[in-house]
Amino acid sequence: MNITRLGALALTPLLVIACSDSSDRPSTPPAVACSGTAVTPERLFLQQLGSDRVIIKWRGNRDGGAEASAVCFGTDMSFLNEDSLTTASVTATGHSEALLEGLTPDTTYYYSVGGAGAAEARHSFRTAPETGELPADGNIRIWIVGDSGVNSQDNQYQGGADLVRDGYLGWLDENGGEPADLFLMLGDNAYPEGTDAEHQVAVFETYPDLLASTGLWPTIGNHEMGTVGASLSPDPESYASVLGGEPDPAPDSPMPYLNIHTLPTQGETGGVASGTEQYYSFDYGSVHVVSLDSQLAARDPSNRQAMLQWLQDDLAANSSDWTIVIFHHPPYTKGSHDSDKPLGGLDQPIFDMREQFTPVFDEYGVDVVYSGHSHIYERSFYIGGHTGLSTSFDPQTQAELNDAGQPASGRGDEEYSQITRNGTDDKAVYTVAGNGGKATDVADSFPHPAHFFSGLVIGSVVVDAAASSLTARFIDDKGDELDSFTINR
Ligand SMILES: [Fe+2]
Ligand SMILES: [Fe+2]
Structure with a gap:
């Protein structure tokens, strides 16, 4: 009986084709497959x-x-x-x-x-959902690594990025397997000088499958400017290697980061046109992401002002459910860098980003901010208005409080609300995730008082942005979740 039924079903399409062929309508040419040969690029x-x-x-x-x-x-x-x-x-x-x-x-x-x-x-x-929409699975997943460029440097940290990657993939395996929609890199993506050859090892040979299937969105770290990360120049044309690496050839920029990446300058994927690849924004469904340049643009007063004005214009035009900002130099850290010390100008961007940019984040409803540079994981309370040194942090006025009047953790019954108790969206969670390949030091006065959780351990961050909540998790190299928080809207 089963055989008879299958036979009847198989006959049906043959009859339809026969009718179609007997009509006088012009027939559509049969589809032809591409005839090239697959190449596996480097x-x-x-x-x-x-x-x-x-x-x-x-x-x-x-x-x-x-x-x-x-x-x-x-x-x-x-x-x-x-x-x-x-x-x-x-x-x-x-x-x-x-x-x-x-x-x-x-x-x-x-x-x-x-x-x-x-x-x-x-x-x-x-492809991304339409701007403002969620994908069919109801969740936008974002994978974030910072200072992950260790595989191109011959020292004790080589291989650390593989451990972080595998920790993330192991966590995915045990938690439903939903792949990331976006891959954000927080700078220092290729040590020590961000040459093209170092990018090959630290980026392209470290994440080949992820990069073949996930949109990559980076920001500029100090090591992207050569000079073993010590450049104080605001000009990409002054990129130089002091270790014998090659700058890129003219007519391209000498700075390999700018040639490797093709980033939006004209709002090609949403956001306001920035006119430069050094900083940009884009929409991915209901998420708006801004990548700022704290290494170059931030070091020149007029360039910094132009970036600040662009940021205000971009955020004023943004109506996404969730807004994420990334840049390399963290406003609040007590890791291998100390946000209270400008280090002879090397870390001056920490001060300028904190003093001039975090008030804009407060004013325009930025939800989460990710930086690297400090080789540690640190995650703040839900804070606003903190533009000074760590000693000036006042949790009672600058952090969202729990029912007991203490800074809320962001977990359990202390999850954050996008609109805070004062009725505005004036706070953000700041995360340092410069631990994507190495965890190195803490500063003398570790931990920073604005941080809820600090850990000197390598790992990465997974952000899940859904209709009514955004949850961020810190996943270590063992695949264990060590920190999380949720913002509800
Ligand atoms: Fe770094
Ligand atoms: Fe750095």
């Missing part, structure tokens, strides 16, 4: 992943043959239509970039670098 990553576009960027061929010059893509991994063939442009540093446009929001696409007719499962990405 580096492969996704830039400006939005609701309707993405840039697939790559360089090199692991098999030593010719580089790929095009991609094919589609929603069926076993059949990439030849109509999707997209030719890449090639930059002065040899990066190929293929811009895919007209994509459908919140949809999984597969791609082949080299333009083969089928894709590997790991060569896939999901």
Whole structure:
């Protein structure tokens, strides 16, 4: 009986095709698959992943043959239509970039670098939902690492980024497996000088599968400017290696970070146009992310003022449910850097970001702020109005309090509300996560009084932004959750 039923079902489509073929209507030409050959690049990553576009960027061929010059893509991994063939442009540093446009929001696409007719499962990405919306699974997941660039330096911290990555992946395995929608890097992404070769090891060979499938959004650290992280210059043209590494060739910037990344300057993925790749913003569904430049723009008064004005314009135009800001130099830290000490100008951006930018975060409803630089994990209370030294922190007036009049933890019955007790969205949680590859030191007066949790242990952060809550977790290299907080709206 089962065989009979299957036979009847199988006959039905044949009959339909026969009717169609007998009509006089012109027949549609059969779809043809892309006919290229898949290439495995030496580096492969996704830039400006939005609701309707993405840039697939790559360089090199692991098999030593010719580089790929095009991609094919589609929603069926076993059949990439030849109509999707997209030719890449090639930059002065040899990066190929293929811009895919007209994509459908919140949809999984597969791609082949080299333009083969089928894709590997790991060569896939999901477009962002429409601005303001949540993806079909109801959650936007963000993975954040800071100062993770240890694999390119030959010292005791080499390999630390692998441990952090695997701790995160192990935690994912045990907690539902939902992959990240966004991958944020907090600067010092490649030690010691941010050369192109150091990026290859510390970024592209450390996270190859994540980078092939997740939009990457970085910010600039001091080590991205060469000079073993000691540059005080506000000008990317003054990038220099003192260890014998190569700056990038003209006509590109000598600063490899700016050539490796293709970041939005014109609001390509939402947000107000910044006109520079050094700082930018974008929307991902109901989340707005701002990446500020605390290393270069912050060191020049007029550039800093321009960035501050842009930030105000950007946040004034932002109506996202959740707003996240990232930059390298942490306003509040007592780790390997001390936010009370400017270190002869090296850490002056800590002071300028705290004094001039955190009041804007308070005024425009920023929810969470992530920095690196200090090789430690530190997470603040829900605070606002704290622009001075650590000795000036007044929890009674600057932190959201629990029912007992003490700074609230953000957990259990002390979860934060986006609109605080005074009726405005005037507070944020500040996290230092410069521990994505090494945890090194604490300052003399550790811990910082504005922090609820401080831990000298390596790890990374997972943020889950949903309709009515944002939860952030600190996951160590063992895959254990050591800290968390929730903001409700
Ligand atoms: Fe660092
Ligand atoms: Fe740093």
